[in-house]
Amino acid sequence: MLHVAYDGTKYHGYQIQDGPDTIEGELLKALTSLTSESGIELIGGSRTDAGVHALDNVCVFDTEASIPPEKYIFALNQRLPEDIRITESCEVDPAFHPRHCDSVKTYEYHIHTGKVPNPLKSRYSYYTYYSTNIQAMRDAAAYIVGEHDFSAFCAAGAQVDSKIRTIYSCDIIINPTSDDIPKANSESSSDDITGTDSRPETDIIIRISGNGFLYNMVRIIAGTLLEVGRGHIASEDVKDIIASMDRTKAGPTAPALGLVLKKYDFV
Amino acid sequence: MLHVAYDGTKYHGYQIQDGPDTIEGELLKALTSLTSESGIELIGGSRTDAGVHALDNVCVFDTEASIPPEKYIFALNQRLPEDIRITESCEVDPAFHPRHCDSVKTYEYHIHTGKVPNPLKSRYSYYTYYSTNIQAMRDAAAYIVGEHDFSAFCAAGAQVDSKIRTIYSCDIIINPTSDDIPKANSESSSDDITGTDSRPETDIIIRISGNGFLYNMVRIIAGTLLEVGRGHIASEDVKDIIASMDRTKAGPTAPALGLVLKKYDFV
Numbered sequence: 001m002l003h004v005a006y007d008g009t010k011y012h013g014y015q016i017q018d019g020p021d022t023i024e025g026e027l028l029k030a031l032t033s034l035t036s037e038s039g040i041e042l043i044g045g046s047r048t049d050a051g052v053h054a055l056d057n058v059c060v061f062d063t064e065a066s067i068p069p070e071k072y073i074f075a076l077n078q079r080l081p082e083d084i085r086i087t088e089s090c091e092v093d094p095a096f097h098p099r100h101c102d103s104v105k106t107y108e109y110h111i112h113t114g115k116v117p118n119p120l121k122s123r124y125s126y127y128t129y130y131s132t133n134i135q136a137m138r139d140a141a142a143y144i145v146g147e148h149d150f151s152a153f154c155a156a157g158a159q160v161d162s163k164i165r166t167i168y169s170c171d172i173i174i175n176p177t178s179d180d181i182p183k184a185n186s187e188s189s190s191d192d193i194t195g196t197d198s199r200p201e202t203d204i205i206i207r208i209s210g211n212g213f214l215y216n217m218v219r220i221i222a223g224t225l226l227e228v229g230r231g232h233i234a235s236e237d238v239k240d241i242i243a244s245m246d247r248t249k250a251g252p253t254a255p256a257l258g259l260v261l262k263k264y265d266f267v
Numbered sequence: 268m269l270h271v272a273y274d275g276t277k278y279h280g281y282q283i284q285d286g287p288d289t290i291e292g293e294l295l296k297a298l299t300s301l302t303s304e305s306g307i308e309l310i311g312g313s314r315t316d317a318g319v320h321a322l323d324n325v326c327v328f329d330t331e332a333s334i335p336p337e338k339y340i341f342a343l344n345q346r347l348p349e350d351i352r353i354t355e356s357c358e359v360d361p362a363f364h365p366r367h368c369d370s371v372k373t374y375e376y377h378i379h380t381g382k383v384p385n386p387l388k389s390r391y392s393y394y395t396y397y398s399t400n401i402q403a404m405r406d407a408a409a410y411i412v413g414e415h416d417f418s419a420f421c422a423a424g425a426q427v428d429s430k431i432r433t434i435y436s437c438d439i440i441i442n443p444t445s446d447d448i449p450k451a452n453s454e455s456s457s458d459d460i461t462g463t464d465s466r467p468e469t470d471i472i473i474r475i476s477g478n479g480f481l482y483n484m485v486r487i488i489a490g491t492l493l494e495v496g497r498g499h500i501a502s503e504d505v506k507d508i509i510a511s512m513d514r515t516k517a518g519p520t521a522p523a524l525g526l527v528l529k530k531y532d533f534v
Contacts, residue, residue: 005383006386007387007389007390040337053386053387055385055387072380077383082384083386083389084386085384086383087383115354116272116354117349117352118272118322119273119351120391121322122274122350135415
């Protein structure tokens with residue numbers, strides 16, 4: 001089993017496709033080059049969407065190669081683009097299938113707010129101009145936790161038998177940007193007439209752990225919690241939105257770039 | 268005066284050149300489009316190198332345009348690439364020259380260590396495999412603070428009258444990556460035989476404030492402090508390296524991508 005981290009910006013998602021670059025495609029090229037075996041089949045953990053990042057996705061494959069399991073990390077990293085890194089490798093039972101095992105997946109959705117988007121964050125964090133009521137988001141997030149039918153938070157057209165999933169936690173974490181550099185007497189005290197918006201830049205992370213997630217589920221939860229934070233949806237309405245099982249009642253799907261698969265644990 | 272933030276990855280530095288994209292070149296294009304004035308001359312604060320980032324660089328220009336000063340933020344951001352953002356704009360005295368004023372510049376050099384580079388950090392943080400003695404780096408940094416001739420920390424060929432600068436602070440800040448997600452009983456307890464390197468990923472920031480910096484000075488200081496952290500240079504030798512005024516005694520120039528101009532304050 002390989003644990004894989006990647007910057008998803010340039011890729012058309014995890015799953016291999018004819019044509020565009022994918023994470024699975026790059027992993028297969030590197031594995032084929034390393035083992036000289038053709039027809040390797042990868043079984044992935046999470047088939048992340050285009051533009052979504054991961055710090056800990058997983059995949060397994062069968063091989064006849066006599067390479068010690070722990071050697072795959074450096075051998076594959078030499079053959080992979082720099083925005084994809086193997087972080088761990090180990091041998092697992094040949095019957096092991098990551099999607100047929102009980103697992104806990106933890107995703108984070110990153111947001112930053114402020115007067116202007118921060119160009120050093122814009123690749124990994126969704127920018128919104130609007131200030132956000134964090135307590136309202138936390139109140140709403142509490143309704144998400146538990147075992148529910150998440151049909152209201154699943155993109156249309158997803159083909160799965162059951163839309164019941166268990167969410168173990170959904171936390172809203174704030175990191176006000178540490179700007180502990182004392183500001184000298186700058187010109188702004190006398191000349192600055194831009195001071196209509198002096199809100200500090202704020203980083204908001206929605207961290208959510210569960211036994212499984214439907215198609216676009218985390219991004220729809222993030223989009224809904226952002227609507228709650230802006231006051232467009234009341235916190236307590238999230239309970240009714242879940243009960244409605246109606247996608248149109250939930251908020252919009254938040255953009256892919258803010259999403260990262262943080263941890264993929266087997267239990 | 269404009270305050271400018273940018274991701275320097277794609278740019279050949281701040282200063283305009285014939286051919287390659289530069290920050291100054293993009294600013295001039297946007298200003299020319301906005302004001303319809305030709306021949307605008309920009310006077311920049313810090314002429315950052317290729318690949319160096321900024322959260323707060325500054326520049327000034329003269330204009331006859333009747334645009335209210337605070338309107339430049341949004342009007343220019345509409346015309347600039349997304350990796351360059353105006354964060355503040357204000358009117359200043361026509362005689363104001365950012366490089367002829369007393370100022371305090373604060374740079375940060377970002378480093379991350381661990382078994383494998385983190386692809387979500389590699390754009391803004393220099394990766395080193397080696398573990399680093401933070402106390403030794405802090406002891407060495409203390410010698411940097413104060414008024415010194417920094418010839419030993421200046422790239423060869425720099426043409427300046429005096430290489431004396433005053434450093435107000437040089438701090439080593441550690442942010443162990445917050446990984447407070449409880450790890451479930453993963454396969455690693457039984458199968459993982461990669462456990463030869465279980466060091467946690469660590470973020471290290473060298474934050475340095477001064478009244479001015481020579482060419483490549485922060486990157487040479489960062490490269491030297493990293494050599495101290497690895498034990499290749501003794502902390503107390505940094506005092507002698509400064510006194511030597513000899514560039515060859517200091518460490519290598521650390522890569523541009525880890526450097527960000529964090530604050531540009533006028534005093």
